[in-house]
Amino acid sequence: MQFPQALESVLQTLERMRAESAHRPCASRRALEALNRVAPSHSAESISESRTSVMEQHSPPVAPERSEGGSCPKNLGGPSRTGIDSAAPSKHQNVEKLGAVNERVCVCVKCPNLARSRTQTVFGVGNPDADLMFVGEAPGADEDAQGEPFVGRAGQLLTKIVRAMGFAREDVYIANILKCRPDTPGSSYGNRPPTPREMQTCRPYLIEQIDIIRPKVIVALGAVAVEGLLGTRAPMRELRGRWDSFNGTPLMVTYHPAYLLRNQSPSEKRKVWEDMMLVLERLEKPISEKQRNYFL
Ligand code: SF4
Numbered sequence: 001m002q003f004p005q006a007l008e009s010v011l012q013t014l015e016r017m018r019a020e021s022a023h024r025p026c027a028s029r030r031a032l033e034a035l036n037r038v039a040p041s042h043s044a045e046s047i048s049e050s051r052t053s054v055m056e057q058h059s060p061p062v063a064p065e066r067s068e069g070g071s072c073p074k075n076l077g078g079p080s081r082t083g084i085d086s087a088a089p090s091k092h093q094n095v096e097k098l099g100a101v102n103e104r105v106c107v108c109v110k111c112p113n114l115a116r117s118r119t120q121t122v123f124g125v126g127n128p129d130a131d132l133m134f135v136g137e138a139p140g141a142d143e144d145a146q147g148e149p150f151v152g153r154a155g156q157l158l159t160k161i162v163r164a165m166g167f168a169r170e171d172v173y174i175a176n177i178l179k180c181r182p183d184t185p186g187s188s189y190g191n192r193p194p195t196p197r198e199m200q201t202c203r204p205y206l207i208e209q210i211d212i213i214r215p216k217v218i219v220a221l222g223a224v225a226v227e228g229l230l231g232t233r234a235p236m237r238e239l240r241g242r243w244d245s246f247n248g249t250p251l252m253v254t255y256h257p258a259y260l261l262r263n264q265s266p267s268e269k270r271k272v273w274e275d276m277m278l279v280l281e282r283l284e285k286p287i288s289e290k291q292r293n294y295f296l
Pocket residue numbers: 105108109110111112114115121178179180198201202
């Protein structure tokens with residue numbers, strides 16, 4: 001397909017989204033500028049006119065640049081990521097509800113230092129109607145760059161755990177206590193744990209996510225996630241492997257995958273897997289012999 005036809009097709013899709021969707025399309029200023037630069041001269045005028053007609057009513061959703069709060073990634077779960085179809089109204093409703101929360105999150109500046117330093121907010125990803133929800137602590141550098149939680153090495157290990165449980169990553173929902181990467185002043189690399197104040201400030205967004213998704217089981221990954229969810233501070237050896245409750249939803253505490261990357265001890269990995277088998281039992285999922293003997 002030639003560029004003008006391709007662009008025309010994009011514009012038609014945007015027009016259709018504007019007409020049909022409660023959540024209107026938005027594009028970053030940078031993307032629009034890039035589009036302007038590559039538009040061929042012979043069609044630039046008509047393209048520009050069409051583009052203006054699509055975007056002119058949407059100036060508020062135009063994602064601000066990094067220093068103004070970052071862009072608004074759409075990794076919420078939804079038809080394109082989860083295979084949800086029109087025959088699943090509750091999933092569609094949850095996509096809409098999560099989208100509404102995400103629209104507030106992506107322009108949130110309640111933690112001014114994090115809003116200034118983030119590349120983008122990292123809302124959550126997966127099935128908006130999931131039975132199983134994983135909660136970690138905060139985005140790291142990889143997540144900040146990609147706008148999706150658990151995409152670095154720890155994320156790859158989490159995906160491996162999820163698959164070993166018999167799920168696809170898209171079957172579960174994954175989120176963090178914090179939606180912005182904790183800043184590391186003076187250093188462009190490395191991560192730091194969120195402060196109690198940051199967790200307290202961001203926690204209401206997570207509660208909204210949980211209230212919308214209504215998972216049957218929540219898994220808290222690591223001590224920071226436990227502190228963010230339950231307000232409990234204790235060594236992980238005392239917390240993990242037992243059931244707690246978050247507003248009536250069963251909550252299993254286990255080690256963060258990053259801990260398993262630091263500590264390659266088979267016994268520690270086995271503990272996480274035993275925690276996951278408890279989760280499978282709680283979800284009333286059959287556990288095969290192979291799974292019972294599995295080691296991460
Ligand atoms: S961490 Fe949460 S509360 Fe703080 S600025 Fe980011 S989205 Fe807002």
